[in-house]
Structures are given as C-alpha cells and as structure tokens.
Amino acid sequence: MESPAHCGHYFRYFWQNRMQFQAVIFQDKKGISESAAYRFVALSHQTKGRFCVALAGGSTPILLYSLLAQPLFRDSIEWERVHLFFGDERAVPPDSPDSNYRMAHESLLAHIPLPPENIHRLRGESEDLDAEAFRYEAEIRALFPDTAVPAFDLVLLGMGADGHCASLFPHKASLGEQNRLVVPAEPGLKPFVPRLTFTYPLLNHAKQTLFLVSGADKAETLQQVLQGEPRYLDLPSQGVQPVAGNVTWLVDREAAARLGKE
C-alpha cells in the first residue's frame, strides 16, 4: 500500500530544547485523516501480535474512522490482532449522541470484522465512575500482564481549543494523577458531563501518539502548546510527553496558521 505522494509538510519543533515534536501540516482534515489511516495500517503491520490502540473522541477523528472502515484500509488490517480502547468517555449511555463509543461504533466498529471481545468500551453509563475507572484499568492491565505501566502501540488524541486532550481539562485534579491509569474527570468543555479519562502515566507510556488537530479555532492554542512556554496545567496537551515513544501532530493549515517556522 503506497502512502499518498503528497503527505504534508514536515516540521520539527524543539521545545525548550528538551522535547522534540514532529508536526505535519496538511491542506485540510481529509489530508490529516488519510495520513493517520496510512499510519494506523503501517503501525499495525509493524506490530507483532496484539495491536492495542486507544481511540480519540470528539468529532475530528470521525473521518479517520470512516476511512479505516473503507475496503482500501479495512482489508489491509488484521483486525483479529487489533484491540480498540477509548482514551476517554463521557458519563452518558452508549447510545447517547454525546457518547464517544457511539461515534466510533457508527463510523468504524459497525463496519469492520473486529471480534467483539476486542472492543473495550469505557462504560460511561456506570453509576459509580470511580469503580468503572478501576474496572477499566484492570481490563487494560489484563492485556499487558508483564508491565508496570501498559504501553499502547498507538494512542489517538484530539486537542480542544482550551488545550485539553482526552478528558484532561485545564486545572483539574486528573492532571495530577500519577498512579492510576484511568480516573473519573470533572466536566470541561461541552458536553458538560462528568468524564472518564486516561491519565498522563498511561498516555505517556504509549509507543506512538498521534494528535489530530483541525480548524482555525485551534490555531492560537496549537501555537501555545507547541511553541509556547511549558504550562501544562493551563494547556494539558503539553503534558503528553511519552517516556520513550513518539508524538506526531497531524494538523491542517487552518490550525497551523499561527505556527512559526523553525
């Protein structure tokens, strides 16, 4: 499978001389989504055995998930090896229009030959979100029995205009969690409902993290996150700094409009 000939303009950002981010700038969300789909397939081929992925919520990933459900990509993936988790979920039933699971089911899960047991749903409808967070952590750990902190092969993330990722919102207690892998989280942006979210320890052990960021409303925040002062309590996406993995930002021209060239 050939990746698209024109796959974006690459920039490397050396942030405070400590962390190197790679950002790839595409014309539009379609370019972001195609690149992410090719990367998904390529990473799945490079991974021996299980391919564990944490899906992003929100709206940006819908096009990516729809592409993965298309024969070109769908038929290039050994779905029996794939395990799909959710990096965060809203405290709503799975059939709610606000459910990240429902979004993923409609755009991807209903259209691929993924064994049902390989879909690991975060049960946002739980009456006790703390118990659900513990349950989900145990479900994750069961696939990584020999590691202190599970290392996902791929984590997909979006970024809110407030700089949040997953459901790690500015100045919330969940940003300080250093032991648990999944926690309940206070509401942040719409929908204003309680959440469940991966924590930094789990996010930062991923082997490959892809941020998908699209739209002019993200431009100011993206510039601050990638090129501004480190202040992850204000801009939680800055806190995604994998201990050994890579972070690649797939962004469109509108979102990248404020980025300075380095």
Ligand code: 6PG
């Ligand atoms: C959520 C998402 C959230 C999302 C960002 C960006 O549950 O809301 O996980 O972190 O990725 O808010 O959302 P958009 O892609 O809709 O801009």
